[in-house]
Amino acid sequence: MIQTRLKIISLLLLVVSCKSYLPPDVVLLKNKTTIIENTYFSDMEKDYIYRANIEAYGNTFGGLFIVKKTNEDTHRVVLTTDFGFKMLDVEVTQNAFEVHFIAELLDRKAFRKTLEEDFKILLKPSYKVYETYTSERLNVFKSKFKNQDVFIFKDQENNSIKEIKLISKSKVKTSFSFNGVNSTLAQKITINHTDLDLKINLTQRQK
Amino acid sequence: MSDSEAREFRIQAENKAKTIKTLSTGFVQQKHMTFLSLPIETSGEMLFQAPDKLLWKYTKPYVYSIIFSDSKVHINNEGNKSTIDVGNNKTFEKINQLIVGSVSGDLFDDEAFTITLFKSKDFNTAVLVPKSSINQYISQLELYFSKSDHTVSEVKLIEPSGDYTYIRFQNKKTNINLDPNTFKNN
Numbered sequence: 001m002i003q004t005r006l007k008i009i010s011l012l013l014l015v016v017s018c019k020s021y022l023p024p025d026v027v028l029l030k031n032k033t034t035i036i037e038n039t040y041f042s043d044m045e046k047d048y049i050y051r052a053n054i055e056a057y058g059n060t061f062g063g064l065f066i067v068k069k070t071n072e073d074t075h076r077v078v079l080t081t082d083f084g085f086k087m088l089d090v091e092v093t094q095n096a097f098e099v100h101f102i103a104e105l106l107d108r109k110a111f112r113k114t115l116e117e118d119f120k121i122l123l124k125p126s127y128k129v130y131e132t133y134t135s136e137r138l139n140v141f142k143s144k145f146k147n148q149d150v151f152i153f154k155d156q157e158n159n160s161i162k163e164i165k166l167i168s169k170s171k172v173k174t175s176f177s178f179n180g181v182n183s184t185l186a187q188k189i190t191i192n193h194t195d196l197d198l199k200i201n202l203t204q205r206q207k
Numbered sequence: 208m209s210d211s212e213a214r215e216f217r218i219q220a221e222n223k224a225k226t227i228k229t230l231s232t233g234f235v236q237q238k239h240m241t242f243l244s245l246p247i248e249t250s251g252e253m254l255f256q257a258p259d260k261l262l263w264k265y266t267k268p269y270v271y272s273i274i275f276s277d278s279k280v281h282i283n284n285e286g287n288k289s290t291i292d293v294g295n296n297k298t299f300e301k302i303n304q305l306i307v308g309s310v311s312g313d314l315f316d317d318e319a320f321t322i323t324l325f326k327s328k329d330f331n332t333a334v335l336v337p338k339s340s341i342n343q344y345i346s347q348l349e350l351y352f353s354k355s356d357h358t359v360s361e362v363k364l365i366e367p368s369g370d371y372t373y374i375r376f377q378n379k380k381t382n383i384n385l386d387p388n389t390f391k392n393n
């Protein structure tokens with residue numbers, strides 16, 4: 001009898017602790033959208049060049065963040081110092097992360113893993129939608145990245161992606177914010193980690 | 208280049224480097240990467256004071272400055288200032304020496320580089336292949352010396368991948384008076 005009660009309590013605790021994340025002030029809609037296209041970094045003709053400012057563990061690193069879509073599912077991503085020295089050169093697909101070069105200063109297993117996840121989410125061409133919500137100004141779509149929940153926030157006015165949030169253990173793990181959106185280009189992108197002291201600020205480089 | 212021409216070029220460049228106490232020049236820098244449609248271009252001005260102080264100031268397309276001074280790199284990113292002490296990182300210290308030496312022309316160090324000299328119509332060229340750990344960043348450095356004044360006019364920094372940075376100096380002035388605060392990260 002006591003054992004059965006304990007089992008029920010454990011089960012209840014499990015259910016409570018597994019309560020999944022949901023953005024505040026959203027209402028569930030009947031799901032009509034099946035796919036969300038991520039049009040940032042989607043033009044194969046374009047060189048995407050951003051000024052990067054990376055804040056990590058009290059240090060700040062400045063440089064250039066360069067992205068080129070090289071074929072339907074592949075992006076080349078390069079990070080250089082402002083002087084032009086290459087610090088990172090990778091090829092990203094949703095199934096692979098090929099490191100062409102990484103400076104020994106950055107070559108830490110955990111850092112590589114973090115960048116791999118960040119770049120794959122940032123560059124993922126489309127997201128399959130499982131649930132659709134709405135709020136006052138945004139449409140919110142629940143999707144998946146590997147086995148983790150992802151929420152995509154789209155501006156109702158111009159239909160651009162304003163934010164992508166990666167959820168882990170019912171909390172926001174990483175948020176990707178897109179600002180100054182002009183057609184398919186975001187002038188400012190911020191990647192903010194809540195589980196790590198790491199923030200990546202990208203500002204489109206003016207010619 | 209014959210042995211005697213190479214000796215003469217090296218003596219001229221080394222002697223010229225010794226006479227340079229200060230230097231100011233404009234520059235245009237292009238980053239070439241095979242997968243990009245166009246090179247990434249930046250420009251600005253550069254100030255040097257012998258033996259090892261260098262201000263690299265970008266003005267286009269954004270304002271950003273890097274000061275190399277006393278084993279430290281001071282950065283001013285549109286008002287956000289930071290300092291990196293590279294004295295405890297041998298690779299980055301060598302890269303700093305390489306950048307400063309590329310400007311002054313004082314890089315003829317046979318222990319640090321395998322050096323080959325060439326001549327063309329406009330330039331005498333020194334091709335330097337690093338022997339140290341900086342070769343993970345730079346596999347070859349090409350210094351183009353003006354035949355008229357024996358100072359460095361163009362620099363090409365080639366990475367192991369073949370991508371490269373090309374810097375062209377313009378309106379160079381030597382031994383001018385510099386503001387004593389030039390190399391302070393004010």
